[in-house]
Amino acid sequence: GESVGLHLPTLSVQEGDNSIINCAYSNSASDYFIWYKQESGKGPQFIIDIRSNMDKRQGQRVTVLLNKTVKHLSLQIAATQPGDSAVYFCAENNYGQNFVFGPGTRLSVLP
Amino acid sequence: DSGVTQTPKHLITATGQRVTLRCSPRSGDLSVYWYQQSLDQGLQFLIQYYNGEERAKGNILERFSAQQFPDLHSELNLSSLELGDSALYFCASSPRDWLMNEQFFGPGTRLTVL
Numbered sequence: 001g002e003s004v005g006l007h008l009p010t011l012s013v014q015e016g017d018n019s020i021i022n023c024a025y026s027n028s029a030s031d032y033f034i035w036y037k038q039e040s041g042k043g044p045q046f047i048i049d050i051r052s053n054m055d056k057r058q059g060q061r062v063t064v065l066l067n068k069t070v071k072h073l074s075l076q077i078a079a080t081q082p083g084d085s086a087v088y089f090c091a092e093n094n095y096g097q098n099f100v101f102g103p104g105t106r107l108s109v110l111p
Numbered sequence: 112d113s114g115v116t117q118t119p120k121h122l123i124t125a126t127g128q129r130v131t132l133r134c135s136p137r138s139g140d141l142s143v144y145w146y147q148q149s150l151d152q153g154l155q156f157l158i159q160y161y162n163g164e165e166r167a168k169g170n171i172l173e174r175f176s177a178q179q180f181p182d183l184h185s186e187l188n189l190s191s192l193e194l195g196d197s198a199l200y201f202c203a204s205s206p207r208d209w210l211m212n213e214q215f216f217g218p219g220t221r222l223t224v225l
Binding site: 034042043044045046049089091098099100101102103104 | 113115153154155156167168169201203213214215216217218219
């Protein structure tokens with residue numbers, strides 16, 4: 001069945017450095033992807049999305065890259081801050097039928 | 112604060128019982144989504160309603176059901192509860208229908224089945 005996975009379950013970065021969180025997806029028919037951030041004790045929070053007809057999308061301090069050839073998605077966070085510490089989920093959507101989430105990557109920002 | 116409210120915040124019950132979780136979407140949002148988050152299964156989409164109608168179904172068990180009422184609030188009903196149903200249940204809402212849509216999540220209901 002469909003599945004979304006992450007290469008790195010945990011990631012530690014120094015404050016001020018850039019973070020890159022990776023995600024592999026298995027369904028080549030997926031046409032929409034989202035990154036969510038979940039802080040401890042809270043619900044997921046939308047960060048950025050990208051459609052399959054795009055390769056890159058930028059937000060405030062975040063960039064999502066989509067490589068359909070190898071079915072890979074990444075989230076780049078510039079100048080990582082302590083407030084960025086959280087679990088990050090990627091999710092894929094297949095023509096609006098279902099959302100499949102990855103297991104999550106925990107990002108720890110070191111002082 | 113996303114504007115999505117969920118009640119109760121915590122719920123403890125026994126196996127075999129039935130519970131109802133409630134969600135009020137953000138003002139103006141027509142879509143409501145339900146998710147289950149457990150340690151072993153991660154975050155899973157359960158079901159979506161848009162303006163009272165079911166729009167998409169994910170990994171929702173037959174023992175679970177949901178509905179969206181005319182005032183747009185939604186309820187998730189979980190019956191014949193099992194230990195494995197212990198999880199965080201999130202509701203999310205969005206202004207439009209499913210595809211390519213930012214969703215706003217509530218704080219969740221933590222269900223513990225003993």
